Structures are given as structure tokens and as C-alpha cells.
Amino acid sequence: MMGHQQQVRILQERTAKMLAQQGIILTPHERAAIEIADFGLDEAERTGLEIVVYVNTDRYCAKELVLFPRQTCPEHRHPPIGGDPGKMETFRCRWGTVWLYVEGEPTEQIQAQVPQGSEAYYTVFHEIALLPGQQYTIPPNTRHWFQAGDEGAIVSEFSSTSRDAFDEFTDPRIRRVPDMVKE
Amino acid sequence: MMGHQQQVRILQERTAKMLAQQGIILTPHERAAIEIADFGLDEAERTGLEIVVYVNTDRYCAKELVLFPRQTCPEHRHPPIGGDPGKMETFRCRWGTVWLYVEGEPTEQIQAQVPQGSEAYYTVFHEIALLPGQQYTIPPNTRHWFQAGDEGAIVSEFSSTSRDAFDEFTDPRIRRVPDMVKE
Numbered sequence: 622m623m624g625h626q627q628q629v630r631i632l633q634e635r636t637a638k639m640l641a642q643q644g645i646i647l648t649p650h651e652r653a654a655i656e657i658a659d660f661g662l663d664e665a666e667r668t669g670l671e672i673v674v675y676v677n678t679d680r681y682c683a684k685e686l687v688l689f690p691r692q693t694c695p696e697h698r699h700p701p702i703g704g705d706p707g708k709m710e711t712f713r714c715r716w717g718t719v720w721l722y723v724e725g726e727p728t729e730q731i732q733a734q735v736p737q738g739s740e741a742y743y744t745v746f747h748e749i750a751l752l753p754g755q756q757y758t759i760p761p762n763t764r765h766w767f768q769a770g771d772e773g774a775i776v777s778e779f780s781s782t783s784r785d786a787f788d789e790f791t792d793p794r795i796r797r798v799p800d801m802v803k804e
Numbered sequence: 805m806m807g808h809q810q811q812v813r814i815l816q817e818r819t820a821k822m823l824a825q826q827g828i829i830l831t832p833h834e835r836a837a838i839e840i841a842d843f844g845l846d847e848a849e850r851t852g853l854e855i856v857v858y859v860n861t862d863r864y865c866a867k868e869l870v871l872f873p874r875q876t877c878p879e880h881r882h883p884p885i886g887g888d889p890g891k892m893e894t895f896r897c898r899w900g901t902v903w904l905y906v907e908g909e910p911t912e913q914i915q916a917q918v919p920q921g922s923e924a925y926y927t928v929f930h931e932i933a934l935l936p937g938q939q940y941t942i943p944p945n946t947r948h949w950f951q952a953g954d955e956g957a958i959v960s961e962f963s964s965t966s967r968d969a970f971d972e973f974t975d976p977r978i979r980r981v982p983d984m985v986k987e
Contacts, residue, residue, distance in 0.1 A: 644827045646898070646937035676894045676941060676962055681864035683894065683962035711859045711866065715829070754829035758859060779859055779866035779962060 628665075632657045636671040636687045643716045643775055645685060647673060660695055661796030668736050670694045674783070682783040686712075686776040688719065688769035693736050696722075696743050696766035696791040702784060707761030710780035714751035718770030721749040724763050733768035742792035751776070764791065811848075815840045819854040819870045826899045826958055828868060830856060843878055844979030851919050853877045857966070865966040869895075869959040871902065871952035876919055879905075879926050879949035879974040885967060890944030893963035897934035901953030904932040907946050916951035925975035934959070947974065 633655040637647060647655075656672040659665035671687035688694070699708035712721060720733040725747035732750065735743045745764045749757050759765050761781075788797055816838040820830060830838075839855040842848035854870035871877070882891035895904060903916045908930035915933065918926045928947045932940050942948050944964075971980055 644899070648937050651937070675896055675939060678892060678894075678941070680892055680964040681894075681962055683866065683896075683960075709861060709863055711861075711864075713858055713866075716827070754831050754834070756858065758861070777866075779864055781863040 629657050632665060632671065635689070636673075639687055639773060639775065640673070640685065645715075645775070651675075658694075658797070660790070660792075662695075662792075662794065666692060668693050668695055668739070677783050679782055682708075682778075682780045684778040684780075684783070685715075686774075686778050688717070688767075688774045688776070690771050690773045691734065691769060692773070693733070693768040694766060695736075695739070695795060696745065696764055697788045697795075698762050698764045699784075700762055700787060700789050702787055705782070708781050708783060709758065709761050710778055711756055711758040712751065712767070713756035713777040713779070714753050715775040715777055716753055717772045717774030719751045719767055719774040719776055720770070721751060721757055721759075721765060721767040723747050723749065723757075723759060723765045732770075739792060742790075744791060812840050815848060815854065818872070819856075822870055822956060822958065823856070823868065828898075828958070834858075841877075841980070843973070843975075845878075845975075845977065849875060851876050851878055851922070860966050862965055865961075865963045867961040867963075867966070868898075869957075869961055871900070871950075871957045871959070873954050873956045874917065874952060875956070876916070876951040877949060878919075878922070878978060879928065879947055880971045880978075881945050881947045882967075883945055883970060883972050885970055888965070891964050891966060892941065892944050893961055894939055894941040895934065895950070896939035896960040896962070897936050898958040898960055899936055900955045900957030902934045902950050902957040902959055903953070904934060904940055904942075904948060904950040906930050906932065906940075906942060906948045915953075922975060925973075927974060 637652045658670045662668050673685040675683045701707045724745045727746035728748035819838050820835045841853045845851050856868040858866040884890045907928045910929035911931035
């Protein structure tokens with residue numbers, strides 16, 4: 622049986638390859654530090670997200686997000702923390718297709734597939750389809766989730782400071798383990 | 805003789821082509837809004853910068869910077885404004901080579917060429933060479949300037965809020981005209 626570390630390395634390599642195919646170059650250190658977020662659900666390829674953190678200061682943050690085909694980042698929001706109104710983030714699609722769901726008028730027939738068995742934990746259905754060159758800014762403290770199309774997707778995230786440990790997920794089974802790679 | 809508007813459009817098209825060649829896709833609106841910054845020196849291809857602003861909120865900013873071969877962005881700093889300590893920015897090289905100069909121990913033999921006739925207005929020479937995948941964060945209120953290598957360069961800029969009109973240039977002849985494209 623494949624060990625957890627080995628599985629993480631395989632997914633890291635797959636992520637680095639998708640980025641390289643689109644001309645996005647990482648340093649060896651960044652490649653080794655790609656986060657494979659499985660949100661504690663242990664089904665990373667279905668519900669998960671691959672993350673390269675370029676910079677995260679006390680003023681701003683920039684990441685590259687990679688989604689495998691039909692992979693879903695589960696519903697969550699970035700709540701206020703102290704004097705901070707909560708993380709504000711802009712998703713810019715670089716490659717592939719991503720369907721983003723936010724609070725607001727539900728879209729009648731959404732294009733994503735809610736992960737089977739987790740239907741109770743997906744509650745916002747206002748769809749924003751992002752193709753390469755298109756972007757959307759999510760206000761602080763707003764519930765959102767997203768899923769890639771059949772090819773997968775690469776999304777640049779520009780945001781205020783990222784404090785992943787404070788994210789609030791709709792699914793109570795979720796544990797956010799931002800340092801999984803370094804376990 | 806070529807009109808100013810016509811020249812701007814030609815440089816916008818050249819910029820969009822360089823981005824497209826590296827797989828960086830813009831919307832038609834973004835292409836039309838590419839800023840050709842000539843800093844009032846009227847020699848944009850030598851001293852200038854091409855800018856795509858993806859997002860600029862009161863919390864963060866993200867841009868794509870394009871430099872033509874050996875083009876120079878002249879020395880400047882981002883001063884404090886009210887309670888803001890000044891813009892902090894991270895330059896990530898995506899393609900080509902960029903030589904960045906900041907305050908600190910001067911590098912003995914720098915690789916850039918200071919624009920002839922403007923030597924008096926370049927005063928910091930601590931060199932940071934950035935190749936694709938490499939990045940550097942410039943603290944607020946720190947003098948800096950940068951020049952592309954012989955191929956040109958594409959640089960992603962992640963930063964705190966951008967307020968270009970407040971930038972302080974070492975060269976007193978410089979006027980920053982951020983909305984030149986829309987004149």
C-alpha cells in the first residue's frame with residue numbers, strides 16, 4: 622500500500638508538471654513545498670487543492686492554485702480576525718476552467734458536480750464560470766467553493782494576508798492542515 | 805510623423821504579444837488598458853514600463869509588468885502615506901531576465917546599463933538578478949530601479965495597495981502619468 626508521504630510526492634509532481642506545461646516556473650524549493658490540501662477528508666484527488674505560496678506578508682498574499690480534473694475545494698469563508706475584516710481574494714483563471722460558487726441568487730443548473738455524500742455541506746450556488754484571463758474578487762467573510770472542469774485548472778490567487786488556520790468550513794468533518802507536506 | 809496615440813497602441817500590441825507568447829491571457833478590455841508608462845521622459849522604449857493592472861483594492865494589488873529589451877524603470881520609492889508605511893512589493897520574474905537595484909552594499913560591476921544622460925538620477929546599486937521563478941520583496945520606502953536583459957522580461961508584481969501618483973522619483977524631470985493610455 623502506498624504511504625501518505627509517497628502519495629503527496631506523486632501529487633506534488635503532477636502539480637509541478639501542470640504548472641510547467643503552462644510556462645509557470647517554480648524553484649526547486651517551491652516544488653518541494655507544494656501543499657496538497659486534502660482538508661482531512663483523505664480523498665485529495667476529489668476534494669482537495671494544490672497550493673504554491675509565492676508570498677504571504679502581513680499586508681498581502683499571492684498563490685498559485687492548481688485543481689486536478691473535477692477536483693473541488695470545499696465550501697468555506699474567511700471570517701474577521703480581530704481588526705481584520707477577513708481575507709479578501711481575487712481568483713484569476715490562468716488555464717482550464719473553474720466554476721466558482723458564492724453567496725447570492727442560486728444558478729438554476731450549475732455546471733459543477735457537488736461531491737457525492739457531501740451534499741449537506743454545499744449551500745451556495747451562485748455560479749461564476751472563469752476561463753483563462755477572467756477573474757473574480759470574493760469579499761471577506763463570504764461563503765464560497767469551487768471546482769475545476771474536465772481538464773483541471775490553474776488559478777492565480779491575489780489576496781490580503783492568508784491565515785488558513787482560521788478558515789471556517791461548512792463541512793464539520795473538515796480539518797485544515799496547512800503544513801501537511803512537512804509532516 | 806507618428807502620433808502619440810498611435811505609438812501607444814503599437815507598444816500595447818507589442819506588450820500583449822509578449823504576454824501571449826508566454827501563455828498569459830488578457831481580456832480585450834485589459835489589452836486596451838495596458839499602460840505604457842514613459843514617466844514624462846518621452847523615450848518609453850528606453851526608460852519606461854508596460855503595466856497590466858489585474859486588481860488594485862484598498863488591501864492588495866496585482867499587476868503584470870512587461871519590459872522591452874534593456875528597458876529601464878527609473879529609480880523611485882513608495883513613501884508612507886498617512887497611516888500607510890508605503891507600498892511593499894514582491895517582484896516575481898516569469899520570463900526573461902530582470903536586474904533589480906535596491907539600497908544596500910553596491911555591487912561592484914552591475915549588469916544593467918544606467919541610461920546615458922541620466923546617471924545623476926541612479927543612486928542605488930545593490931544588484932538582485934531575477935530569472936524565471938525567482939522573486940524579491942522590496943520593503944516600503946526603499947529606493948529601487950530595474951532593467952530587463954537583452955530579451956526583455958515579464959514580472960508579476962504582488963503588493964499592498966498601489967498609489968502610483970505618490971511615487972517619489974530620484975529624477976526631478978519625471979512626471980508619473982498613470983492614465984496616459986486614456987488621454
